[in-house]
Amino acid sequence: xxxxxxxxxxxxxxxxxxxxxxxxNNVVAVEDFNLSIERGEFVSLLGPSGCxxxxxxxxxxxxxQPTSGAxxxxxxxxxxxxxxxxxxxxxxxxxxxxxxxxVEQNVGFGLEMRKIPADERRRRVADALDLVHLTHLGDRFxxxxxxxxxxxxxxxxxxxxxxxxxxxxxxxxNLDAKLREEMQLELRRIQQEAGVTxxxxxxxxxxxxALSDRVAVMQGGRLIxxxxxFDVYEKPATSFISTFLGKTNSLAATLERDKAGTTxxxxxxxxxxxxxxxxxxxxxxxxxPERIELTDAEKxxxxxxxxxxxxxxxxxxxxxxxxxxxxxVMQRNLGRREANVGERLHLSWEPEAMRLLPRGEG
Amino acid sequence: xxRNGIFALCFNALFALFMVGPLLIVIGVSFTPTGYLExxxxxxxxxxFKAILDNPDFIDAAWxxxxxxxxxxxxxxxxAVPAALAIGRERFRGRxxxxxxFLSPLTVPTVVLGVAFLRFLSLFDINGTFFGLVLCHAVIVxxxxxxxxxxxxxxxxxxxxxxxxxxxxxHWTVFRRVTLPLxxxxxxxxxxxxxITSFDELTVTVFIVNPSxxxxxVRLFSHITxxxxxxxxxxxxxxxLLTVLLMLAVNKLYGLDRLLIGGEAx
Amino acid sequence: xxTTGTSTPWLLSAPALALFxxxxxxxxxxxxxxxxxxxxxYGGIENTFGFQNYAEVLSDVYFYEIFGRTFLIAFITTAxxxxxxxxxxxxxxxxxxxxxxxxxxxxxxxxxISVVVRTLGWAILLGNKGVINEFLRDIGLISSPIRMMxxxxxxxxxxxxxxxxxxxxAVWAALQRQDPATERAAESLGAGPLTIFMRIVLPxxxxxxxSGSLIVFSLSASAFAxxxxxxxxxxxxxxTTVYDEFLNTLNWPLGAAxxxxxxxxxxxxxxxxxxxxxxxxxxxxx
Numbered sequence: 001x002x003x004x005x006x007x008x009x010x011x012x013x014x015x016x017x018x019x020x021x022x023x024x025n026n027v028v029a030v031e032d033f034n035l036s037i038e039r040g041e042f043v044s045l046l047g048p049s050g051c052x053x054x055x056x057x058x059x060x061x062x063x064x065q066p067t068s069g070a071x072x073x074x075x076x077x078x079x080x081x082x083x084x085x086x087x088x089x090x091x092x093x094x095x096x097x098x099x100x101x102x103v104e105q106n107v108g109f110g111l112e113m114r115k116i117p118a119d120e121r122r123r124r125v126a127d128a129l130d131l132v133h134l135t136h137l138g139d140r141f142x143x144x145x146x147x148x149x150x151x152x153x154x155x156x157x158x159x160x161x162x163x164x165x166x167x168x169x170x171x172x173x174n175l176d177a178k179l180r181e182e183m184q185l186e187l188r189r190i191q192q193e194a195g196v197t198x199x200x201x202x203x204x205x206x207x208x209x210a211l212s213d214r215v216a217v218m219q220g221g222r223l224i225x226x227x228x229x230f231d232v233y234e235k236p237a238t239s240f241i242s243t244f245l246g247k248t249n250s251l252a253a254t255l256e257r258d259k260a261g262t263t264x265x266x267x268x269x270x271x272x273x274x275x276x277x278x279x280x281x282x283x284x285x286x287x288x289p290e291r292i293e294l295t296d297a298e299k300x301x302x303x304x305x306x307x308x309x310x311x312x313x314x315x316x317x318x319x320x321x322x323x324x325x326x327x328x329v330m331q332r333n334l335g336r337r338e339a340n341v342g343e344r345l346h347l348s349w350e351p352e353a354m355r356l357l358p359r360g361e362g
Numbered sequence: 363x364x365r366n367g368i369f370a371l372c373f374n375a376l377f378a379l380f381m382v383g384p385l386l387i388v389i390g391v392s393f394t395p396t397g398y399l400e401x402x403x404x405x406x407x408x409x410x411f412k413a414i415l416d417n418p419d420f421i422d423a424a425w426x427x428x429x430x431x432x433x434x435x436x437x438x439x440x441x442a443v444p445a446a447l448a449i450g451r452e453r454f455r456g457r458x459x460x461x462x463x464f465l466s467p468l469t470v471p472t473v474v475l476g477v478a479f480l481r482f483l484s485l486f487d488i489n490g491t492f493f494g495l496v497l498c499h500a501v502i503v504x505x506x507x508x509x510x511x512x513x514x515x516x517x518x519x520x521x522x523x524x525x526x527x528x529x530x531x532x533h534w535t536v537f538r539r540v541t542l543p544l545x546x547x548x549x550x551x552x553x554x555x556x557x558i559t560s561f562d563e564l565t566v567t568v569f570i571v572n573p574s575x576x577x578x579x580v581r582l583f584s585h586i587t588x589x590x591x592x593x594x595x596x597x598x599x600x601x602x603l604l605t606v607l608l609m610l611a612v613n614k615l616y617g618l619d620r621l622l623i624g625g626e627a628x
Numbered sequence: 629x630x631t632t633g634t635s636t637p638w639l640l641s642a643p644a645l646a647l648f649x650x651x652x653x654x655x656x657x658x659x660x661x662x663x664x665x666x667x668x669x670y671g672g673i674e675n676t677f678g679f680q681n682y683a684e685v686l687s688d689v690y691f692y693e694i695f696g697r698t699f700l701i702a703f704i705t706t707a708x709x710x711x712x713x714x715x716x717x718x719x720x721x722x723x724x725x726x727x728x729x730x731x732x733x734x735x736x737x738x739x740x741i742s743v744v745v746r747t748l749g750w751a752i753l754l755g756n757k758g759v760i761n762e763f764l765r766d767i768g769l770i771s772s773p774i775r776m777m778x779x780x781x782x783x784x785x786x787x788x789x790x791x792x793x794x795x796x797x798a799v800w801a802a803l804q805r806q807d808p809a810t811e812r813a814a815e816s817l818g819a820g821p822l823t824i825f826m827r828i829v830l831p832x833x834x835x836x837x838x839s840g841s842l843i844v845f846s847l848s849a850s851a852f853a854x855x856x857x858x859x860x861x862x863x864x865x866x867x868t869t870v871y872d873e874f875l876n877t878l879n880w881p882l883g884a885a886x887x888x889x890x891x892x893x894x895x896x897x898x899x900x901x902x903x904x905x906x907x908x909x910x911x912x913x914x
Binding site for chain 3: 365366370371373374377378380381382383384385387388391399401440441442444445447448449452454457460463464466467469470471472473474475477478479480481482485497498500501504558561562564565568569579582583586587590594595598601602605606608609610613618619622623
Binding site: 061062063083084085086087088089090092093094095096097098099100101109110113114157161 | 806807809810812813814815816817818819820823827828831832834
């Protein structure tokens with residue numbers, strides 16, 4: 001899909017969070033947070049629990065007042081606007097459906113608050129239920145519905161008011177794994193059909209990557225990287241991100257430079273290194289297990305004995321004892337027997353597969 | 363969470379005054395040096411607290427109430443814990459009826475219970491005996507214990523007990539080392555609530571006491587229906603203080619709202 | 629929970645069951661039978677069988693007045709408890725935890741203090757020479773005392789004080805079951821504070837109000853200490869009438885008949901109320 005054009009010039013983005021800060025009695029929850037989202041974009045705020053992502057969402061929604069900073073939506077400063085006048089669609093982690101109202105009454109509530117006439121209301125509720133494929137369940141009460149259905153009702157209720165911005169607070173965390181994957185695709189479809197600018201808050205990296213145009217990773221109340229899912233995964237800015245998103249081998253190394261290029265030294269083993277802007281000295285190497293290939297003894301970058309082997313169906317996972325440390329290796333299942341524990345494996349990888357990070361961060 | 367507005371806070375303050383006002387009045391008038399009720403008292407005096415010691419009637423009644431509370435709360439706990447284990451974790455015919463029966467003293471008007479006990483005890487000629495009082499109070503307070511223990515029992519994860527059994531523990535050991543410690547807050551909370559309920563009980567008790575087994579609430583009641591004087595206020599003040607102390611202890615241990623709702627909240 | 633065909637649950641319940649069979653079911657049955665016996669002033673209770681006690685109660689305006697007053701007082705008490713208890717519970721619910729646990733002690737604590745002691749407080753406040761009348765006279769608002777002792781109003785005021793913690797507890801439990809995010813969801817959809825209370829909080833708290841009303845009504849209808857102290861002989865309620873028949877007039881069969889009528893009418897009202905609530909809320913709440 002096309003990436004929306006970013007303009008960091010004078011023109012303002014659709015949603016701008018400017019230097020947001022939130023302190024609770026000297027505990028910093030969010031610190032100097034800046035983020036721009038373009039119209040129609042789907043952005044995820046990703047981070048472990050306690051990283052400040054929920055506080056950020058609450059500030060955008062208007063349930064929490066920032067200590068300082070500004071929230072600009074479509075050129076309007078939301079600072080003085082109370083939550084109920086912000087007109088944002090919110091899907092809560094618990095869905096927060098009104099248990100005493102039917103699905104139709106739940107979805108129609110926001111329109112009722114906007115004093116939309118009854119017949120138009122009915123039409124728009126029907127359209128919203130159609131969008132989430134729940135047309136036939138309009139007169140059910142929430143307690144008689146499955147988790148996935150409740151999730152759709154919550155989504156319809158948030159979208160029917162045609163919000164300028166849709167906020168999703170860990171929307172899939174209460175669903176079981178299989179349903180969660182289904183709803184990811186469904187959520188993406190609905191968001192694109194409705195064309196609504198969306199901010200998703202989640203701690204689940206696969207959810208963030210599957211759904212969003214851009215991922216903003218938070219840690220300790222700060223934004224530490226903001227990029228497309230591919231770039232966040234392939235070019236993590238810190239070793240925290242490289243371990244938080246997917247699996248990786250983190251190795252302490254020393255970088256040496258000469259005319260021919262770079263060399264990585266790990267425990268006395270010398271490997272040719274990738275191009276990098278980093279200066280010579282101690283670095284950290286992040287090597288994804290899926291970038292390591294099994295090869296013959298003569299082509300091997302390094303060899304070692306298998307100390308652990310796990311079969312995952314679509315892939316094999318090996319832990320290999322090598323001179324540079326224990327390496328996690330992932331190998332696609334090709335339907336043949338793979339090396340057993342104790343057997344020797346020969347490993348190779350492109351120098352560019354090694355991502356170099358400054359040592360001692362995150 | 364949203365804050366309450368100024369109007370809400372005023373309402374709350376007035377409400378709190380309404381709740382504690384009558385109790386503060388009782389405490390206030392008990393410090394009068396005069397022989398009649400006056401508020402606010404013209405001076406602070408402990409005259410009527412000293413006077414309690416000269417009224418062995420009330421002291422005896424207080425002892426009877428204390429013993430009655432301890433005996434009936436303990437008896438009802440001993441009966442209610444196994445019953446709660448049965449009702450809370452087994453599915454059997456008559457289970458709902460059994461639970462309904464054990465909770466029914468909460469539904470039957472207390473005055474009806476009072477006359478029923480009177481009729482029963484007098485036929486067996488044990489009306490007015492301490493033994494009869496204990497049995498009747500045990501019936502009245504059992505629902506309170508049962509509700510709290512039941513809430514604890516249904517909260518116990520049965521796989522924990524299975525784990526203990528798989529490790530070689532006998533039925534009795536599982537109960538003593540695993541189940542009982544897990545339901546103990548409910549058992550203790552139930553016992554305390556039963557004790558307080560028995561200690562304060564008037565409507566049933568008034569029918570089934572004789573002069574030698576008169577409890578403190580009955581003694582206070584018959585005194586108040588004739589006259590209200592500073593002595594009755596000073597005794598009531600003592601009752602308030604003791605109850606408040608017990609209440610603070612329970613609140614720390616179990617949470618007052620949880621105790622009174624019957625363990626279902628939180 | 630497991631299904632058992634064994635006798636284990638019955639063995640576990642047997643001691644409690646024995647106590648309840650002997651000291652609850654038997655006495656109630658005996659009281660029921662007693663209500664059919666007759667009584668003469670000289671001969672005492674006679675072991676006959678007849679409906680004369682019920683006929684006496686149901687044909688006498690005096691008793692109608694007592695039953696009518698009892699249920700009216702119970703109804704008004706229940707209504708006031710609901711009107712005051714619901715907002716108070718909601719205010720408590722919205723308080724910061726530290727303040728809330730303190731206020732809960734103040735609001736619920738009186739429940740554990742003897743009813744006799746609490747009623748004494750009201751007797752001191754409401755008497756003709758009571759605190760309220762003395763105060764009003766001192767500031768020159770009244771010259772002769774307002775009658776509050778031995779009136780239905782006085783009984784209602786004190787009963788509200790005694791019963792309202794039950795209402796607050798019931799509403800409190802209902803509020804705690806509610807997902808706090810529903811209020812924020814309504815706010816995000818554009819609802820103001822009043823709308824949120826009326827449309828979101830109140831409907832979810834309603835089962836609590838209804839079950840609280842049930843408790844308050846049945847306890848008020850059979851309350852004894854408060855009407856006995858504040859109503860005396862002048863404002864009689866059903867429970868104080870039963871007390872007089874048993875311990876003063878000694879006409880036990882008539883007292884038993886009144887008690888049985890109280891039991892039956894309270895149970896009938898409770899069952900009808902439950903049916904109503906169940907029909908209204910079936911399918912809405914878990």
